[in-house]
Amino acid sequence: MRKPIHITTLPPTLEEMEKRFRIPKARKKELQELVEEFKSTHLVRDMAPPNLIDSEKRRKRASAA
Amino acid sequence: MPPPPDPNGVFLNVPYDKEFSSLYVAYIVGLFHLDLVPHLASEIPGGGRRLDRIFKLIQSCRYSIHDLSQVEVSVAPTAVPRFNMPLELGITIAWEKLHPSRHTWYLWESEPYRIQRSASDLNGTDAYIHNGTPEGVLRELSNAFWSDRMPSVPEILENYRWIYHKLDAMLYKNGTSNPYDRSVFMELCYISKILADLTHLTKPAV
Numbered sequence: 003m004r005k006p007i008h009i010t011t012l013p014p015t016l017e018e019m020e021k022r023f024r025i026p027k028a029r030k031k032e033l034q035e036l037v038e039e040f041k042s043t044h045l046v047r048d049m050a051p052p053n054l055i056d057s058e059k060r061r062k063r064a065s066a067a
Numbered sequence: 068m069p070p071p072p073d074p075n076g077v078f079l080n081v082p083y084d085k086e087f088s089s090l091y092v093a094y095i096v097g098l099f100h101l102d103l104v105p106h107l108a109s110e111i112p113g114g115g116r117r118l119d120r121i122f123k124l125i126q127s128c129r130y131s132i133h134d135l136s137q138v139e140v141s142v143a144p145t146a147v148p149r150f151n152m153p154l155e156l157g158i159t160i161a162w163e164k165l166h167p168s169r170h171t172w173y174l175w176e177s178e179p180y181r182i183q184r185s186a187s188d189l190n191g192t193d194a195y196i197h198n199g200t201p202e203g204v205l206r207e208l209s210n211a212f213w214s215d216r217m218p219s220v221p222e223i224l225e226n227y228r229w230i231y232h233k234l235d236a237m238l239y240k241n242g243t244s245n246p247y248d249r250s251v252f253m254e255l256c257y258i259s260k261i262l263a264d265l266t267h268l269t270k271p272a273v
Contacts, residue, residue, distance in 0.1 A: 004193065007130075007171070009102045009214040013075040016260055019104070023253045029240065033254060037261050040229060045265060 069126045072169050075104045076128035080155045082137040083109075083247040089231060091246060093201035094132065095255050096227040097208040099263040101217050103130070105256065108155075109249050122158055129170065130212075131159050136177035136199060138185060153186065173211055177203075201227055216267045226262045230255065 013019075025033070077098055081091055098105045106128055111120040125131060133156040140146045156172070163170045174192050176182050177199040183190055195211055197203030205220050205227065234246060234255075241250045 006209075006211055006213045009075065009212055011074040011102075013099075013102050013104050016257075016264065019256075019260060022110075023257050025250075025253060025257055029254075030257075032240070033257060036233060036258065037265075040262060041265065044225070044229065045269060 069123070072127055072129040073104065074129050075102060076130070077103045077105050078125050078128040078131035078159070079105050079107050080131060080133040080152050080159070081107075082134070082149065082152065083245075084137060085244075085246075087137060088234065088246045089201050090134070090136075090197065090199070090204050092231045092234060092255060093204040093227050094134075094208070095252075096230055096259045096262070097205045097223055099256070099259040100223045100226070100266065101208060101212045102214040102263075103212060107247065107252050109247050110252055118158075121155060122162075125155070125159050125162060125170070131170065131172045132175055133159065133172060134175040134197075135182060135185065135194075136175065136197070175204075175207065201231070218266045222266060226259075226266060230258055230262065233258070 079091075079094055081087060081094065095105050106124055108117075108121050108124065111124055133152060135152055135156070138149050138152060140148050156174075159170065159172045163172055174182065174189065174194040176194040176196055179194075179196050182192070182194045195207035197207050202220070202224060205223050209217065209220055209223075234251075237251055237254050238244055238246060241248065241254070243251060245251070246255075
């Protein structure tokens with residue numbers, strides 16, 4: 003198996019790609035609502051700053067001990 | 068000579084089958100999470116010879132993935148062999164031979180060693196084996212490519228599942244049952260790009 007290729011160039015931004023997507027405005031709004039749903043169900047914990055997550059872990063470890 | 072290829076562009080040569088749709092969505096979601104941008108023949112607007120348009124798209128991408136996992140003839144009495152994918156692979160191989168710095172192609176299969184029987188001229192080419200599962204596609208994508216901010220395979224898989232769950236609604240909204248239609252492909256790209264960006268944002272800086 004060949005060595006994995008390291009992708010070093012960043013892809014175009016969403017704004018830059020929107021020309022290619024050509025999604026009608028009304029539909030885009032619906033898709034953005036879906037994204038909001040995703041954010042609310044998937045990103046709540048992950049969005050917390052790393053130090054907050056660490057302190058939460060420390061607190062749990064301390065209470066377990 | 069065409070302009071230099073998009074360094075993040077990946078031409079996807081996959082079967083346009085309903086049974087393949089879960090793997091197709093996994094390719095789209097996975098590539099965006101690896102900082103790559105998938106391209107599909109159906110995204111090219113009409114006009115001119117289809118083969119010319121496909122060749123142009125291949126030339127515009129730095130990489131291509133050729134999934135030959137579903138080349139078998141179906142049992143229907145009118146079934147004919149599927150030649151499009153091997154044809155597009157052949158064109159790509161010739162393009163890479165002529166301009167190796169401009170293009171790199173990858174071969175994907177669901178079963179190990181089958182490619183040696185279906186296309187023995189490809190002996191010596193390592194195929195990425197995805198076992199016919201979305202998990203396998205994502206695993207093999209991360210074996211083929213990596214970027215500094217790529218999420219873990221389980222994280223990508225979670226995002227994939229969420230997007231795949233929305234596919235029926237996307238088909239309905241676009242008045243089609245074909246997930247390979249341009250409009251559906253673009254919506255899948257749009258959502259995948261946003262989710263990939265969100266996931267990258269939540270990753271600590273390296």
